[in-house]
Amino acid sequence: MQDRHIGDVRVTRIEEISGPGFPAKDFFPEFEPETFKSHEHWMAPGYYQPESGRLIRSIHSWLIRTGKHTILVDACSGNHKNRPGMPGFHMLDTKYLDRLREAGVAPEEVDFVMCTHLHVDHVGWNTRLENGKWVPTFPNARYVMSRVDHDHWAKVAKTSGSPEYEVNTYNDSVLPIVEAKMAEFVAGGEHAMCGCLKLKPAPGHTPGQIRIDLESKGKRAMFPGDALHSPLQVPVWRWNSRFCDDRDLAAKTRGALLADCAEQGALLMPAHFGSPHAAYIKAKGDRFELDWDHDNARGR
Structure with missing residues (x-):
């Protein structure tokens, strides 16, 4: 378990899976070999595997404990889920819930599940299979999600010819939450929650993606969903992922x-960065640089 403290708030990374993912040249639509080559020296081996040409991915949740509320940011891919055409997410059998319990939290203790967006690797553990039926994994939680994103993926699930894994993702990981009346929809501008969180629109990767900003005792962190997947997208921030809906x-x-x-001096805490999984950001003109966090050594 990896704990960080943002003011009085404890944040713990809960890993589902990690390792080589998509080939870099296929993952970034704007891929330029020379640009990528200039960054290989710091990306390998933690974020890029040269021998395979694949990016290193981590799929994890962030567990936020405020003292009053227990909040899970994104729910990874889930177990036993049929994901045709997506072998990295298909019929997984991971120890994710065991790792959550090892962090000191049982599923029944989660108060909120924050869905930054509704892609396959962010909503899977919303539900679990029980007696052949998909039921909410966190039975006492409110599942917070974007109204725009929900309506988009609900339409995709009903549209003939949609990829089967996208249809299944909505039907087995989102719809059961809605039908159980456990979904809490947000739309429009900023929304304050739990005394220390602000939800803000972050569209582009999906139509309704949201980011989650945390502030406690003057310290800050940001959970960006999939606004970026790889540390490379900090210095090369104009590069998108192949899964971005609106690239501009x-x-x-x-x-x-x-x-x-x-x-703001906020710690960036993405959903897919490899170790150390979070970084501060420095701005230089219209460029950005990574300033890796090392166990909060800077005392932020």
């Missing part, structure tokens, strides 16, 4: 997020 908007959102992190 995604890049604009990413640039604004990184500028906010740099200006």
Whole structure:
């Protein structure tokens, strides 16, 4: 378990899976071999595997404990889920819930599940299979999600010809939450929650993606969902992922997020960075640099 403290708030990373993922040249639509080559020296081996050409990915949740509320940011991929065409997420059998319990939290103790967006690797543990039925994994939680994102993926699930894994993701990991009346929808501008969180629109990767800003005792952190997947997208922030819905908007959102992190001294805590999984950001003109966090050594 990896704990960080943001003021009075404890944040713990709960890992589902990690290791080589997509080939870099296929993951970034704007991929330029020379640009990528210039960054290989610091990306390998923690964030890039040269022998395979694949990016190193981590799929994890962030567990936030405020003293009053227990909050899970994103729910990874889930077990036993049928994901045709997506072998990295298909019929997984991980120890995710065991790791959550090892961190000191049982599923029944989670008060809120924050869905930054509704992609396959962010909502899977919303539900678990029980007696052949998908039921909420966190039975006492409110599942907070974007109204825009929900309506988009609900439409995709009903549209003929949609990828089967996207249809299944909505039907087995989102719809059961809605039908159980455990979903709490947000739309529009900022929303304050739990005395220390602000939800802000971060569209582009998906139509309704949200980011979550944390502030406690003057210290800050940001949970950006998939506004960026790889540390490379800090210095090369105009590069998108292959899964970004609106690439121009995604890049604009990413640039604004990184500028906010740099200006506010906030710790960036993405959903897919390899170890050390979080970083501070420095701005230099219209460029950004990573300033890796080492166990809060800087005392922020």
